[in-house]
Amino acid sequence: xxxxxxxxxxxxxxxxxxxxxxxxxxxxxxxxxxxxxxxxxxxxxxxxxxxxxxxxxxxxxxxxxxxxxxxxxxxxxxxxxxxxxxxxxxxxxxxxxxxxxxxxxxxxxxxxxxxxxxxxxxxxxxxxxxxxxxxxxxxxxxxxxxxxxxxxxxxxxxxxxxxxxxxxxxxxxxxxxxxxxxxxxxxxxxxxxxxxxxxxxxxxxxxxxxxxxxxxxxxxxxxxxxxxxxxxxxxxxxxxxxxxxxxxxxxxxxxxxxxxxxxxxxxxxxxxxxxxxxxxxxxxxxxxxxxxxxxxxxxxxxxxxxxxxxxxxxxxxxxxxxxxxxxxxxxxxxxxxxxxxxxxxxxxxxxxxxxxxxxx
Amino acid sequence: xxxxxxxxxxxxxxxxxxxxxxxxxxxxxxxxxxxxxxxxxxxxxxxxxxxxxxxxxxxxxxxxxxxxxxxxxxxxxxxxxxxxxxxxxxxxxxxxxxxxxxxxxxxxxxxxxxxxxxxxxxxxxxxxxxxxxxxxxxxxxxxxxxxxxxxxxxxxxxxxxxxxxxxxxxxxxxxxxxxxxxxxxxxxxxxxxxxxxxxxxxxxxxxxxxxxxxxxxxxxxxxxxxxxxxxxxxxxxxxxxxxxxxxxxxxxxxxxxxxxxxxxxxxxxxxxxxxxxxxxxxxxxxxxxxxxxxxxxxxxxxxxxxxxxxxxxxxxxxxxxxxxxxxxxxxxxxxxxxxxxxxxxxxxxxxxxxxxxxxx
Numbered sequence: 141x142x143x144x145x146x147x148x149x150x151x152x153x154x155x156x157x158x159x160x161x162x163x164x165x166x167x168x169x170x171x172x173x174x175x176x177x178x179x180x181x182x183x184x185x186x187x188x189x190x191x192x193x194x195x196x197x198x199x200x201x202x203x204x205x206x207x208x209x210x211x212x213x214x215x216x217x218x219x220x221x222x223x224x225x226x227x228x229x230x231x232x233x234x235x236x237x238x239x240x241x242x243x244x245x246x247x248x249x250x251x252x253x254x255x256x257x258x259x260x261x262x263x264x265x266x267x268x269x270x271x272x273x274x275x276x277x278x279x280x281x282x283x284x285x286x287x288x289x290x291x292x293x294x295x296x297x298x299x300x301x302x303x304x305x306x307x308x309x310x311x312x313x314x315x316x317x318x319x320x321x322x323x324x325x326x327x328x329x330x331x332x333x334x335x336x337x338x339x340x341x342x343x344x345x346x347x348x349x350x351x352x353x354x355x356x357x358x359x360x361x362x363x364x365x366x367x368x369x370x371x372x373x374x375x376x377x378x379x380x381x382x383x384x385x386x387x388x389x390x391x392x393x394x395x396x397x398x399x400x401x402x403x404x405x406x407x408x409x410x411x412x413x414x415x416x417x418x419x420x421x422x423x424x425x426x427x428x429x430x431x432x433x434x435x436x437x438x439x440x441x442x443x444x445x446x447x448x449x450x451x452x453x454x455x456x457x458x459x460x461x462x463x464x465x466x467x468x469x470x471x472x473x474x475x476x477x478x479x480x481x482x483x484x485x486x487x488x489x490x491x492x493x494x495x496x497x498x499x500x
Numbered sequence: 501x502x503x504x505x506x507x508x509x510x511x512x513x514x515x516x517x518x519x520x521x522x523x524x525x526x527x528x529x530x531x532x533x534x535x536x537x538x539x540x541x542x543x544x545x546x547x548x549x550x551x552x553x554x555x556x557x558x559x560x561x562x563x564x565x566x567x568x569x570x571x572x573x574x575x576x577x578x579x580x581x582x583x584x585x586x587x588x589x590x591x592x593x594x595x596x597x598x599x600x601x602x603x604x605x606x607x608x609x610x611x612x613x614x615x616x617x618x619x620x621x622x623x624x625x626x627x628x629x630x631x632x633x634x635x636x637x638x639x640x641x642x643x644x645x646x647x648x649x650x651x652x653x654x655x656x657x658x659x660x661x662x663x664x665x666x667x668x669x670x671x672x673x674x675x676x677x678x679x680x681x682x683x684x685x686x687x688x689x690x691x692x693x694x695x696x697x698x699x700x701x702x703x704x705x706x707x708x709x710x711x712x713x714x715x716x717x718x719x720x721x722x723x724x725x726x727x728x729x730x731x732x733x734x735x736x737x738x739x740x741x742x743x744x745x746x747x748x749x750x751x752x753x754x755x756x757x758x759x760x761x762x763x764x765x766x767x768x769x770x771x772x773x774x775x776x777x778x779x780x781x782x783x784x785x786x787x788x789x790x791x792x793x794x795x796x797x798x799x800x801x802x803x804x805x806x807x808x809x810x811x812x813x814x815x816x817x818x819x820x821x822x823x824x825x826x827x828x829x830x831x832x833x834x835x836x837x838x839x840x841x842x843x844x845x846x847x848x849x850x851x852x853x854x855x856x857x858x859x860x
Binding site: 453 | 747
């Protein structure tokens, strides 16, 4: 899917995205936060949640569905918690600031939860969890999203495939981290199977009658995604809805429109960032050594027939990240096209790396 | 599976269990906590984790694998956290006290995490989560367990199918709660299929080569459970291992023996109890109304073809609980046999209800 025509140094991608946002009128600090979150997400290989979306975020701001320079407001605050009104800002700004606050509060109380309401799609949850793991803390990030998933016994879209992420420092290894949604698979996989005309496993989606189907053309018009692991994914998606939209006083389930397909409508999602300061439980060096032991144990486990290597959660992403640092970020064609559209919109030039054989 | 010969009033079951423990020499307070947790778990229908295990817990204490009257010790403590040494006690006692402490600390900080190490099997995680939901708080309970599950690409047992639970108050509805393990299914289902000589889905277990199999006879000797939802269940089981055994300084993965099959060995599990005080974010009445709205929304969702009713997480268990309160607790034969063995051991009588048609 990647194309070595579209290689860009990571820091140049951040500058390019920030420049577009600043030109649009965004405060420089907010522009740099947004660019940082999106470009780092591309660097981990999660291109569906990275800089590809920036042009649409800007379109959404122009359509009135998102605020360009809203300043997040702390509505309630105490030793280990805060509630923030995101003021319909682009999601990365209140999310970044909420995680910073959760890290600070956890360093005092041992654990903290900072909840954000009235905000927008925050990109990939994993970025925020790793803000904590980079400070020797355990980070958790949760968000609700628009409904795209069924629950056992239902027909239609009932709840979002709400994402969650965790990040944990692991000594000389890059952090252990996981960033997952509560559906069996990402909806993009269903869309791809539909394009390819291939059947999908009967655990991925339901049809218009609420029954499992292998026909990908039933989604998204009439069907819905299935939760991972049936009632377990249902229960966990609902937990995330409670920790975010219910607890924040924000939108819940059908009150949350798609950020992308309702450009002029506020996204109305909520997040929750929970941080645990491991130094309250043991010396960080000891914790990191224990985590190195966990990674070594996983790496050394006997392999299944045909398997050569076992990965710890997040390891595949860090492998990509190291390659990006060494060789530049190689973007898939759809991301490159979106960035080119953004550049055209602003009269900018995408700073593609000048590689041998580049061009065409 | 239940048998109307074995009906017992819930409070009588608690007294019977407490009497046995007191006769064994346990402090009355600890005996009543243990009996309460186990009997309430039966009342929710989770008989695999209820009073059936009490006789084996007592055998484990006699074998030296668990302490009869160990007092949990707080090793570290701050505004929103504590670390407790369970002193190899029967798991319910430190778990109950840890959740009480987490509730108290959350009422001050907004959120709290109390971690327990060096403890034993705590029964069902759901009991503790609901201690918080009964106080108008959100409760989460996590535990590691002995390794019984593989991870993607591995052969053999790598990590426990670590359980987690959450409980949330829901106004005039009984709490929304979920109590799940990270394997595709409970190992008891594999054992049952093996007894019945029936194949299992290929997502339940792996064989001795680490490959998915439909042959239940491959477990537990050579195979292992599969995580729910493949890499997602792996990542979540590891998150729980980190929040419990790694953070506590206790046993992790292969350092945790089965509580049941190694009677003379300390179980060495760890727990983490996280509580969020919703009153810090909004009035509890408002939160409860919002949760009632969530339940109403779920109940009113259009049903799939062939489905008559949609349940919120925990609702099936509360239906059983209400039936128990009205009619007494009807126990399956294996639980009844275990209680009878316990009674014989102590010269006690199981206080079966005197129902019409009861007895042979």
